[in-house]
Amino acid sequence: MYHPLAAEYVRSAAPAAGTAVFLHGLGGWTHNWAHLIDLLRTSAHCLALDLPGFGRSAPPPDGEVTVERQAAAVAGHLDRGGHRRVHLVGNSLGGLIALRLAAQRPDLVGTLTLISPVLPTFPPAPALRVALLGLPGAPRLHSRLLAAQSPDRQLDDLYRLIYADPALVGAEQRAVEARERRRRAELPYAQDMLAEGVRAVVRALLRRGEASAWHLARRVTAPTLLVYGRDDALVPFRTASRAYAAFRDARLLTLPGVGHVAMQERPAPVATAIRALITEAG
Numbered sequence: 001m002y003h004p005l006a007a008e009y010v011r012s013a014a015p016a017a018g019t020a021v022f023l024h025g026l027g028g029w030t031h032n033w034a035h036l037i038d039l040l041r042t043s044a045h046c047l048a049l050d051l052p053g054f055g056r057s058a059p060p061p062d063g064e065v066t067v068e069r070q071a072a073a074v075a076g077h078l079d080r081g082g083h084r085r086v087h088l089v090g091n092s093l094g095g096l097i098a099l100r101l102a103a104q105r106p107d108l109v110g111t112l113t114l115i116s117p118v119l120p121t122f123p124p125a126p127a128l129r130v131a132l133l134g135l136p137g138a139p140r141l142h143s144r145l146l147a148a149q150s151p152d153r154q155l156d157d158l159y160r161l162i163y164a165d166p167a168l169v170g171a172e173q174r175a176v177e178a179r180e181r182r183r184r185a186e187l188p189y190a191q192d193m194l195a196e197g198v199r200a201v202v203r204a205l206l207r208r209g210e211a212s213a214w215h216l217a218r219r220v221t222a223p224t225l226l227v228y229g230r231d232d233a234l235v236p237f238r239t240a241s242r243a244y245a246a247f248r249d250a251r252l253l254t255l256p257g258v259g260h261v262a263m264q265e266r267p268a269p270v271a272t273a274i275r276a277l278i279t280e281a282g
Contacts, residue, residue: 003052003057003058003060003061003073004057004077005049005050005051005052005057005073005074005077006030006049006050006055006056006057007030007047007048007049007050007077008030008031008033008037008046008047008048009045009046009047009048010037010041010045010046010047011041011045012041012042012043012044012045012046013041013042014042014043017043017044017045018044018045018085018086018087018110018278018282019044019045019046019047019083019086019087020040020043020044020045020046020047020086020087020088020089020274020278021047021048021049021074021078021083021086021087021088021089022036022037022046022047022048022049022089022090022094023049023051023074023088023089023090023091023094023095023097023098024048024049024050024051024054024055024091024092024093024094025091025092025093025094025095025116025260025261026092026093026130026194026197026198026201027054027194027197028054028055028091028092028094029050029054029055029056029180030048030049030050030055030056031176031177031180032048032091032261032263032264033046033048033089033263034173035263035264035267036089036263036264036267036270036271036274038267039267039268039271040271040274040275043274043275043278044087044278047083047086049074049077051070051073051074051093051094051097052065052069052070052073053065053189053193053196053197054193054197055180059189059192059193063189063192063193063196064196065193065196065197065199065200066200066203066204067093067096067097067100067200067201067203067204068100070097070200071097071100071101071104074097074101075101075105075108078108079108083108084107084108085107085108085109085110086108086109086110087110087111087113087274087277087278087281088101088102088108088109088110088111088112088113088222089113089114089115089263089274090113090114090115090117091114091115091116091117091260091261091263092115092116092117092118092234092235092260092261093118093197093200093201095114095115095116095117095118096117096118096119096201096204096213098112098113098114098117099112099114099117099213099216099217099220100213100216102220102222102224103216103217103219103220104216106220106221106222109222110222110281111222111223111224111225111277111278111281112220112222112223112224112225113224113225113226113227113273113274113277114224114225114226114227114243115227115261115262115263115270116227116228116229116232116234116235116260116261116262117226117235117243118201118204118205118234118235119205119213119214119217119235119239119242119243120205120206120212120213120214121236121238121239121242122236123234123236124233124234124236126161126233126234127233127234127235130161130198130234131198131201131202133194133195133198134195134196134198134199134202140191151178151181151182152178154181155174155177155178155181161233161234161260162233162234162259162260162261163259163260163261163264163265164229164231164232164257164258164259164265165257165259165265168264168265173264214242214246217243217246217247218246218247218248220247220248221248221249222249222281223249223251223277223280223281224247224248224249224250224251225250225251225252225253225273225274225277226240226243226244226247226250226251226252226253227253227254227255227262227263227270227273228240228243228252228253228254228255228262229254229255229257229258229259229260229261229262229265230254230255230256230257230258231256231257231258231259232258232259232260233259233260234259234260235260237254240252240254251273251277253269253270253273255269255270
């Protein structure tokens with residue numbers, strides 16, 4: 001049964017422009033791309049999607065989240081919209097989903113941009129702590145812990161995890177994200193979806209052989225841009241060189257003083273690199 005994905009669409013001033021499609025990370029939503037879209041809308045129509053179970057998209061009917069099913073949901077959305085050769089951009093878990101889509105549906109993907117993608121490697125301590133959310137009983141415990149914290153404290157903890165410099169977060173962005181966290185807290189499935197997302201990442205990273213993310217990377221034919229923050233607490237910077245070597249047609253942008261969400265921390269250089277990729281591919 002088809003369940004539509006919530007989306008934000010920003011039309012470019014250039015009618016003949018291609019379409020850039022944005023996939024957020026674990027627990028994220030379309031607003032994570034707002035700064036980057038503001039800079040890219042002159043070069044591409046911009047379509048940001050909420051993955052199933054996150055943002056304003058309904059959860060899967062059976063509550064199960066996998067990278068394969070998330071990629072299939074995105075592909076179905078693009079197929080129904082008649083999209084082809086999009087400029088696909090993914091962050092973190094969204095990067096892993098975008099990678100699978102680019103490897104399996106080259107007809108859909110014209111260029112691929114991965115921002116701090118979650119690829120198989122030994123994770124740092126903060127990532128291991130996030131992985132604990134996938135344990136049985138963890139969603140209920142996490143809900144109780146969050147209920148004891150103010151929304152401001154929750155946001156502070158999140159920004160310290162994903163930003164190298166949380167001072168970059170503006171008042172307007174913080175207010176928007178605080179409202180969204182309060183809305184999500186009222187949804188009965190929110191914590192279960194977070195735990196399912198963690199399990200989906202763990203399962204994907206444990207795959208070996210032709211099912212592994214590294215094997216998928218070698219199958220990607222689209223020109224690929226890899227973006228890594230040098231101070232990312234969740235994705236080790238050391239994976240950047242291996243990722244660069246894994247893709248057939250890769251470019252690498254590394255940003256000092258940047259953490260896990262470069263498109264929010266330093267949107268200008270990320271936008272410049274994506275525009276260059278789009279121009280080159282065109």
